[in-house]
Amino acid sequence: MKNILAAIAAAAALIAGVAHTHADELTDRAAAGKPIRIGFAHEIPWAYPGDKNEPLGFANAIAVGVLKSMGYTNIEPVVTEWGGLIPGVQAGRFDVITGGMYITGARCKNVSFAEPMGKFGDSFIVKKGNPKGIQTYQDIKQKGATMVTVSGYVNVDAALKEGVPESKIIQVPSPTEVLAAVRAGRADVGAGDDFAMKQLAASAPQEIEATDTAALPDWTNNWVAVAFRKEDKDFLKAYNEAQAKYLGTPEMLEAVGKFQYTKAQLPGDAKTEWACANR
Known part of the structure; x- marks a missing residue:
């Protein structure tokens, strides 16, 4: 019986180890304390770099607010041209596109969008x-x-x-x-x-x-969201859960207010799955 219990325990430990090694790359990176690299272009008032390259704009403010609510404060901005955002995240030059990107069917084939952060015309x-x-x-x-x-x-x-x-x-x-x-x-x-x-x-x-x-x-009219690599499914799930709690709160609205985002831009009930199929 002792041998059987020991074997079960060993198997459980092995399974746990395998599960951990199969966590997505961004989850592992964040858990190791490495910076979460956010990619954006110079798009006022959506996302743009400040004088010291700090991430400004309402899309950055929301993304950074959500990440901080998840316990991640080691955030590294990466500024690139708009056309380089999707290729950049796919190539691993950064981890998240925070540039205020519309959810479209064509883009959904290349990246995984979080749930919408806003609706815009x-x-x-x-x-x-x-x-x-x-x-x-x-x-x-x-x-x-x-x-x-x-x-x-x-x-x-x-x-x-x-x-x-x-x-x-x-x-x-x-x-x-x-x-x-x-x-x-x-x-x-x-x-x-x-x-x-x-x-x-x-x-x-x-x-x-x-x-x-x-x-x-x-x-x-379009819905905007941050975007991740297709492989980072665990992190995307955790991000969506955190964003659902953060979006529309007084803290969030205060953070985005200076960048022209108001309650009128909140996304309503629209979901990314719908936007991918209809935009």
Whole structure:
């Protein structure tokens, strides 16, 4: 009997050891006290680096708040171009994309999104007075206008879906170049999320204005979440549980308030599984 009990105990220990070694890489990394590396681009007010490279913006504020509620304070920011976020997390250059990324079906094939942190719409920037009267993608198509947006933004697919010719879409690395293209007349309209477009318009109020986000159809509204490697399933599950407790709390709303996020942007009942299938 003693031999049998000893064998059972040994088997249990072996199983526990195997279970531990099969924990995902990010869970093991965090448990070992290594920094959790968050990747984001320079996207005001979503996510951007401060003077000392600290992670600013409401998407970073939410992600960092959730991670801290999980007990993780060793957080390392990694700044890259927008187009390098998904390849970067896949290659292990950082662990989490916190850049305020829309959940789309195409992206869901490459990364695993947490549950949504917010719901957001898009808009355009145009020359002051909106000389071509552009409010929608159909306006861009019908008026033969040229659109500029950031490479990797969902606005490229949205414009193509609405029939805007690919030859009329300019893709650039950052929002700064979107503004520059519209100001210089190389493009008639710049496209992006409503926050970013209002920010660009505010930076050049004598020349540029933002269009009304409500003019675009409802299907252009999107849900945002942080994203992980497909392999980091355990950490994703724990993150979702922590985010559910943190989202919408007074602490969270205070942290994001200075970055223009309000209760109106809370995601409601939408789930990532739905967004992956419908966006």
